[in-house]
Amino acid sequence: MNNKLFFWIKSILAKLFTMIFLGLTVAIMFSLMTTIFKGISNGTDIMQFFLSSINTGIIALAVFELALVINKEYSGHEESESDAVAILRRTIPRFIGTVCIALSLEGLIMVIKYSQLDLAGNLYYPVAIICSTALLLIALAIFLHFTKNTQTSAD
Incomplete structure (x- = not known):
């Protein structure tokens, strides 16, 4: 019984952290799109905002990867x-x-x-x-x- 309770709590927390990191990924991607749109509309040097956008995109990818790892390893069936x-x-x-x-x-x-x-x-x-x-x-x-x-x- 105690083992099942632990598994249930672990699964709930894994789903919670997965959703938090996926939400952060979406927010970072929204920020990326906003940066690109503002850069294009303001006539900023294209190289400058694309370099900034690449950095933001890579961070979003790393956060997304973390969400996938948490979801795969901790919210699955009993190991x-x-x-x-x-x-x-x-x-x-x-x-x-x-x-x-x-x-x-x-x-x-x-x-x-x-x-x-x-x-x-x-x-x-x-x-x-x-x-x-x-x-x-x-x-x-x-x-x-x-x-x-x-x-x-x-x-």
């Missing part, structure tokens, strides 16, 4: 698999991949922006972002390498 490492191994790479794409795009956009504005002295910010992304990918690879035995023994 026969209780191994936390196997659950993390299944969900973390997808989310970290989305974050790494967002960070590397952000770094590349900053490099382009600073290059166009002749602000070469500020290039250490995007370089730090890109290096951090590389370290995050290396950490993910190390995690996947050290947990691969857990995955094969759980199957």
Whole structure:
């Protein structure tokens, strides 16, 4: 009985968090469309608002991905698999991949922006972002390498 109550509460909270993150995704996408519309109607430099729009779109994608992971992993049927490492191994790479794409795009956009504005002295910010992304990918690879035995023994 206690296990069923826990599963019910976990399922309700997962659905709640999924709806919150999906709502945030919709709000971010609305903000993106508003930015594009205002940029076009005000005659702003097209490159400037498109770069801003790409950043906003990537953030929306990361929040949407988080909502999908929460919905898939926590609101499903009772799990026969209780191994936390196997659950993390299944969900973390997808989310970290989305974050790494967002960070590397952000770094590349900053490099382009600073290059166009002749602000070469500020290039250490995007370089730090890109290096951090590389370290995050290396950490993910190390995690996947050290947990691969857990995955094969759980199957």
